[in-house]
Amino acid sequence: TPVPDYLQEIRDLCSTGAGGHLADYIPELAAVDPDRFAVSACTMDGVVYTAGDADAEFTIQSMSKPFAYALALRDRGIEAVLEKVAVEPSGDAFNQISLERTSGRPRNPMINIGAITTHTLVGPVGADEDERDEALAAGLSAFAGRRLEVDAAVMTSELRTAFRNRAMANLVRAGGIIDDDPDAAVRGYTRQCAYRVTVRDLAVMAVTLANGGVNPVTHERVISAPVARQVLAVMTTCGMYDAAGDWMSTVGIPAKSGVSGGIFGALPGQVGLGVFSPRLDEHGHSVEGVRTFERLSRDLELHLMNTT
Numbered sequence: 001t002p003v004p005d006y007l008q009e010i011r012d013l014c015s016t017g018a019g020g021h022l023a024d025y026i027p028e029l030a031a032v033d034p035d036r037f038a039v040s041a042c043t044m045d046g047v048v049y050t051a052g053d054a055d056a057e058f059t060i061q062s063m064s065k066p067f068a069y070a071l072a073l074r075d076r077g078i079e080a081v082l083e084k085v086a087v088e089p090s091g092d093a094f095n096q097i098s099l100e101r102t103s104g105r106p107r108n109p110m111i112n113i114g115a116i117t118t119h120t121l122v123g124p125v126g127a128d129e130d131e132r133d134e135a136l137a138a139g140l141s142a143f144a145g146r147r148l149e150v151d152a153a154v155m156t157s158e159l160r161t162a163f164r165n166r167a168m169a170n171l172v173r174a175g176g177i178i179d180d181d182p183d184a185a186v187r188g189y190t191r192q193c194a195y196r197v198t199v200r201d202l203a204v205m206a207v208t209l210a211n212g213g214v215n216p217v218t219h220e221r222v223i224s225a226p227v228a229r230q231v232l233a234v235m236t237t238c239g240m241y242d243a244a245g246d247w248m249s250t251v252g253i254p255a256k257s258g259v260s261g262g263i264f265g266a267l268p269g270q271v272g273l274g275v276f277s278p279r280l281d282e283h284g285h286s287v288e289g290v291r292t293f294e295r296l297s298r299d300l301e302l303h304l305m306n307t308t
């Protein structure tokens with residue numbers, strides 16, 4: 001079957017509308033059309049295929065975390081970032097206070113407390129809030145191959161209810177893990193989560209990781225190969241939070257989800273994948289997105305641990 005027909009088939013099979021509910025702790029996210037569905041794949045030579053509502057924009061949310069981690073690793077070096085954020089799966093939900101007992105480091109950069117910390121490490125040492133925002137905008141845009149914009153309504157909506165994230169930023173500030181003003185850290189992190197993307201963007205951003213840091217559409221090197229490897233490794237163990245083990249055994253693709261209903265997967269040396277469908281399961285993963293990835297992994301034999 002040609003790829004476009006195959007993706008169309010995937011859409012018909014996976015977008016059944018059954019199961020899950022919209023994220024509602026960010027008021028603006030509860031207002032989206034729950035029946036939207038889109039899927040995209042980008043090959044290593046930069047060819048993008050899509051099916052469904054491919055032009056639908058949604059906010060990147062936690063799917064920004066691997067890219068912000070990549071930018072922090074690029075800007076500060078792997079060692080310096082590891083001093084602040086560990087790389088152990090927490091086994092807890094994304095919004096839990098998961099800190100290492102002795103060092104006080106957040107357990108990994110994919111959960112909120114680790115991502116808020118990581119956010120403060122993007123850009124050069126001493127960067128102010130605006131410079132950091134711009135480093136993130138430029139970096140995320142380089143991954144996507146087009147200038148990404150912030151959804152101000154979603155950002156404002158989330159900031160109004162970001163009590164947990166504020167508490168966590170204050171905790172890492174009190175523990176000496178971040179040097180920044182905790183309110184500025186949460187503001188910047190919330191902005192980071194509010195960039196608008198499409199599944200096409202996700203597939204291109206993903207394939208840039210899978211391709212060792214070079215965006216195959218623009219041919220720009222965004223990060224080094226060792227940084228890409230570090231990000232993919234952490235996505236593999238921590239990207240799907242407390243469902244990471246299930247995901248790795250059934251799907252077997254390094255991936256990250258977001259509460260807007262997107263999931264992207266980056267299979268090293270092979271392909272970048274993006275899917276969007278807003279209804280979520282109890283872990284905060286898109287129900288139809290998980291179904292789609294299970295299907296793609298099986299049909300196309302994408303599981304990283306396949307031996308044949």
Ligand code: GLN
Nearest residue numbers: 061062094112193258259
């Ligand atoms: N901005 C959201 C938050 O901090 C991101 C969470 C997610 O996508 N899992 O709660």
